Amino acid sequence: MATATDKNLCTICNKERRTVKCEGCSQNFCYNHLENHRQELSKQLDDVEVAHDLFRQTLTEKISQPQKHPLIEQINKWEYESINKIRQTAEEARQFLFKHTTRHITQIEDGLNKLTDQLRQCRQDNDFVEIDVYKWEEQLARLQEELSRPANIRVRQDSTPFITKIDIDVSDKDFIFNARWIHDGITVAGGNGQGNTLNQLYCPWSVFVDDDQTIYIADCYNHRILEWKCSATYGQVVAGGNGEGNRPDQLNGPTDVIVDKESDCLIICDRRNRQVVQWPRRNGTNGQTIISDIDCWSLAMDNNGYLYVSDTDHHEVRRWKMGDTSGTVVAGGNGKGNHLNQFDCPTYIFVDENRSVYVSDQNNHRVMKWMEGTKEGIVVAGSQHQGNDLTQLSCPSGVTVDQLGTVYVVDSWNHRVMCWSKEATQGNVVVGGNEHGEQANQLNHPLGLSFDQKRNLYVTDQNNHRIQKFNIDSSSHS
Numbered sequence: 001m002a003t004a005t006d007k008n009l010c011t012i013c014n015k016e017r018r019t020v021k022c023e024g025c026s027q028n029f030c031y032n033h034l035e036n037h038r039q040e041l042s043k044q045l046d047d048v049e050v051a052h053d054l055f056r057q058t059l060t061e062k063i064s065q066p067q068k069h070p071l072i073e074q075i076n077k078w079e080y081e082s083i084n085k086i087r088q089t090a091e092e093a094r095q096f097l098f099k100h101t102t103r104h105i106t107q108i109e110d111g112l113n114k115l116t117d118q119l120r121q122c123r124q125d126n127d128f129v130e131i132d133v134y135k136w137e138e139q140l141a142r143l144q145e146e147l148s149r150p151a152n153i154r155v156r157q158d159s160t161p162f163i164t165k166i167d168i169d170v171s172d173k174d175f176i177f178n179a180r181w182i183h184d185g186i187t188v189a190g191g192n193g194q195g196n197t198l199n200q201l202y203c204p205w206s207v208f209v210d211d212d213q214t215i216y217i218a219d220c221y222n223h224r225i226l227e228w229k230c231s232a233t234y235g236q237v238v239a240g241g242n243g244e245g246n247r248p249d250q251l252n253g254p255t256d257v258i259v260d261k262e263s264d265c266l267i268i269c270d271r272r273n274r275q276v277v278q279w280p281r282r283n284g285t286n287g288q289t290i291i292s293d294i295d296c297w298s299l300a301m302d303n304n305g306y307l308y309v310s311d312t313d314h315h316e317v318r319r320w321k322m323g324d325t326s327g328t329v330v331a332g333g334n335g336k337g338n339h340l341n342q343f344d345c346p347t348y349i350f351v352d353e354n355r356s357v358y359v360s361d362q363n364n365h366r367v368m369k370w371m372e373g374t375k376e377g378i379v380v381a382g383s384q385h386q387g388n389d390l391t392q393l394s395c396p397s398g399v400t401v402d403q404l405g406t407v408y409v410v411d412s413w414n415h416r417v418m419c420w421s422k423e424a425t426q427g428n429v430v431v432g433g434n435e436h437g438e439q440a441n442q443l444n445h446p447l448g449l450s451f452d453q454k455r456n457l458y459v460t461d462q463n464n465h466r467i468q469k470f471n472i473d474s475s476s477h478s
Helices: 031-064 070-125 130-148
Strands: 002-009 016-022 028-030 186-190 204-209 215-219 224-228 236-240 254-260 265-270 275-280 288-292 296-301 307-311 316-320 328-332 346-351 357-361 366-370 378-382 396-401 407-411 416-420 428-432 449-451 457-461 466-470
Touching: 016 031, 028 031, 070 130, 186 215, 186 224, 204 449, 204 457, 204 466, 215 254, 215 265, 224 254, 236 254, 236 265, 236 275, 254 296, 265 296, 275 296, 288 307, 307 346, 316 346, 328 357, 328 366, 357 396, 357 407, 366 396, 378 407, 378 416, 396 449, 407 449, 428 457, 428 466
Parallel strands: 204 254, 296 346, 346 396
Antiparallel strands: 002 016, 016 028, 186 466, 204 215, 215 224, 224 236, 254 265, 265 275, 275 288, 296 307, 307 316, 316 328, 346 357, 357 366, 366 378, 396 407, 407 416, 416 428, 449 457, 457 466
8 A cells, every 4th residue: 555745756766756655665656656666566476476386386296295205215215225235245145155155065075975985995894893883973963963053154143233223303393382281290200208219219300301201310319310111100220229429330419310322321410429420321230430520410412412511619511522531611610600601500501402501500590591602691581689470580400492492490499390482581480389399280399300202391399209290281282
């Protein structure tokens, strides 16, 4: 829609004339060129409609021919190359076996010919006794055994993977729009009072959820890591569990655990032993120290396999390349304080795909984001003032961030989990916040949190000695 105005410069001819202002682009056009503008606008609409029709055609082809998806082509290529590799290796093994078998059979035939000559000669001379017959029987039996089951050859399978395994990794990037979680939690581990049996926990500090909903729990005051299968009524000790101590088979107050899928190991904050240890996930009996002399609290690993560790003694977060003996400070490291380049007891951490580090700055009651290479962070949740309104936190703990930059943080002393949208000035309560207690909708000084692949939320309910699962409300998806 256009409106007439007094004389102005025409956008096209640049002459001062009576013009009409286009309400769409806010530019002025004289009557001679207004139609030109409409024609140009109509042409642009034509281009959009052509692009729309082409995209509709492409979409229809994708629907009717799903086998032409580029990832299907990638899978087919992997299949072709893997089969060819297997066939080539099998053929090489057959040819080697044929060659060896031919030589082996020739040796057996030579032995049989010698036995034939002996039998023929003794029969001709009629010169043999019982011991000779027994000897020839044993020789014949050995030849038969060697022919049917050669002693010096077998098929050996190498334990090293021969071909790379592939799977499909689907990331649901729009899961968070309007997402809500059911406020009544389900106890999925512990919940049977404080204790050290396999169905009990004693002040759990953190939880890691694997792809199959198996959870790993840093059972802090039992000095162990528990693996708890989905729907199981008790856990299994996979690290520690041999009392408090500093032997290779012991832990002392573990505060965090993550899974390194590349090495199939657990990485553990062995806090009271001031070390980070690596522990085999399958049948591991001892841990190996990979970082020592560090007041570690929490761990994270980026997509490149670098390990991040929060150090509450030096008020910093360091990044370590696995196998290195020294790390690089990536956040803090400027002493204890409340400036943007400082922390006061950094606890739980999270690293996003851009290697930005999110840190729960516990005693400053805020969550900080440090982008890679920067000298100071920005506040993304809470403030320097402890409190319980929606702009405040009280001793923040576990933290994670979704693909849209929404921060989820355990507000420990407020007994709740909060979420803060990107650039928001206040948060929203996700679960908890109903005073401390042991009911299904209550928490008691929670610490860690984690999401599974379906975006269900898991929280370490420390003083209730349990892990609570809060299912995502499916009706909240847009």
